[in-house]
Amino acid sequence: MKRIVLIFVILLAGLHAAFAIDPLPFKDRAEEVRFQNLTRQLRCLVCQNQDLADSDADLAKDLRRQVFQMMQEGKTDDQIKQYLVSRYNDFVLYDPPLHAGTWLLWFGPFAFLALGAFVVLRILRKRSRIPLATDTTSEEDW
Amino acid sequence: MSLGRLLPFIGFALIVALLVFGLRWNRTHDMNWVPSPLIDKPAPEFTLPLLYDSTMSVSRKDLLGKPWLLNVFGSWCATCQDEHPVLMAYARKFGVQLIGLDWKDDPDTAKRWLAQFGNPYETILVDTDGKAGIDFGVYGAPETFLVDAQGVVRYKHIGNLTPESIARELEPAIARLRTERP
Numbered sequence: 001m002k003r004i005v006l007i008f009v010i011l012l013a014g015l016h017a018a019f020a021i022d023p024l025p026f027k028d029r030a031e032e033v034r035f036q037n038l039t040r041q042l043r044c045l046v047c048q049n050q051d052l053a054d055s056d057a058d059l060a061k062d063l064r065r066q067v068f069q070m071m072q073e074g075k076t077d078d079q080i081k082q083y084l085v086s087r088y089n090d091f092v093l094y095d096p097p098l099h100a101g102t103w104l105l106w107f108g109p110f111a112f113l114a115l116g117a118f119v120v121l122r123i124l125r126k127r128s129r130i131p132l133a134t135d136t137t138s139e140e141d142w
Numbered sequence: 143m144s145l146g147r148l149l150p151f152i153g154f155a156l157i158v159a160l161l162v163f164g165l166r167w168n169r170t171h172d173m174n175w176v177p178s179p180l181i182d183k184p185a186p187e188f189t190l191p192l193l194y195d196s197t198m199s200v201s202r203k204d205l206l207g208k209p210w211l212l213n214v215f216g217s218w219c220a221t222c223q224d225e226h227p228v229l230m231a232y233a234r235k236f237g238v239q240l241i242g243l244d245w246k247d248d249p250d251t252a253k254r255w256l257a258q259f260g261n262p263y264e265t266i267l268v269d270t271d272g273k274a275g276i277d278f279g280v281y282g283a284p285e286t287f288l289v290d291a292q293g294v295v296r297y298k299h300i301g302n303l304t305p306e307s308i309a310r311e312l313e314p315a316i317a318r319l320r321t322e323r324p
Contacts, residue, residue, distance in 0.1 A: 045281035048174060058246065059281055062272045087279035091176045126146075 024068045031071065038077055039064060042084060043092050051094065178279050178298045185212075185289045186277035193244055193252060193266035200267055202293060209238045209319050212287040213263070213303075214275060216247040217255035219283040225302035226259050232308060233262035238288075238316060242266040245275045245283055288312065290319050 026032040036053055042063070044055035052060050052067070063084070070080045084092045096102050180186075189201040213229065215222040233240045242263035244252045249268055256266075269275050278287065281300075288297040297315040299307060 045176065059272070062246075062276065066273075066276060086179060087276060088281065089176055089179045089279075 024064070034077075035068060035071060038071075038080065039067060041094050042067075042081070043094055045088055045092065172301070174282075175300055176281065178295070180279055180287075180295045181298060183295060185287070185293050185295050186274070188267075188269075188274045188277065190243075190267035190269055190274055193242075193249055193268050196249070196268070200265060205241070205289070206293050207291055209288065209290045209316070211236060211238055211240045212243055212278075212289060213240060214243045214245045214278070214280050214283050214285040214287075216245045216283050217251045218247060221302050222284045223259070225284050226262070228303050228305060228308070229262040230260050232303075232305075233264075236312075236316060238319075239264045243274065243278075244268050245280060246270065246272040286312070288315050288319075290322075 024035070026035065039053035040051050042052040044050045044052050044057055044060045044063075046057035046059050047055055050057075050060075052063055066083075067080055070083065075083075081093065090096050090102070096105060098106055185202055187202050189199050191197075191199045215225075229240070240263050242265070244266055247268075247270065249270070252266075252268075267274075272280075278285075284302055286299040286303055287295055290296050296319065297312065299312065303312065
């Protein structure tokens, strides 16, 4: 009985995958891999935490078809990304490009890291200045 | 008490302040909102058939000379139905022509939908395969674009227009076009 249920679940999962990924007529495996790679770097605009490759949204299907069509036309990955960015903003890219608007996004974490390191260093230096004999006062500090 | 002892508390208070700010930001901002890169850029080229006469088509060039509002809708779209009475009430008040873009829709269903709820549009264009919608960067109907007489996109609203959003954003944007006109 368990086995039957298991088989059923696997079949169901496979069925779902077949519906999610609409069949596109790739001419070879390399083209399919390129398409998968590209659509994994692009965000679905409707369900925003999914990439274009995984999304089942109607618009994502249209955009996948558009990406496929542009690949057939011999467009490069960068040209296809540019096409989408000019319509949907940098937001479609999972890997945001570096420009004035994204400085905080790119360097913010490092700024926080530097701030934390500065604070830790200051505390350590202060502690090392306290002579060992007055251990009780340093304990009281915490 | 020395400042050194207070420091951890100040740090904690700052982190709490950041959390509160983040929560507030989330509540007042729509996280699905994607700013359009089209603002202040020429509207994309298109040539689309009319809903009520598919032998006729309208292109971007035909609309130059007068400002126009493009409302992207579909009979399948529930939010469009919410927006519909607002469009019916405001279509004549905007002072610019209201053009509908029937997006990824079956024309016959769209006609039935409009017959049932009323037609606020001066002209309705049909974009069955959704290609023109992609060119406009549409990602969820309803969306509304204000295009000026030179064919430049000046304002975009994502989601349903409400009397509040119209008074706050759309009407001032239309008024700005009017003051610019020679």
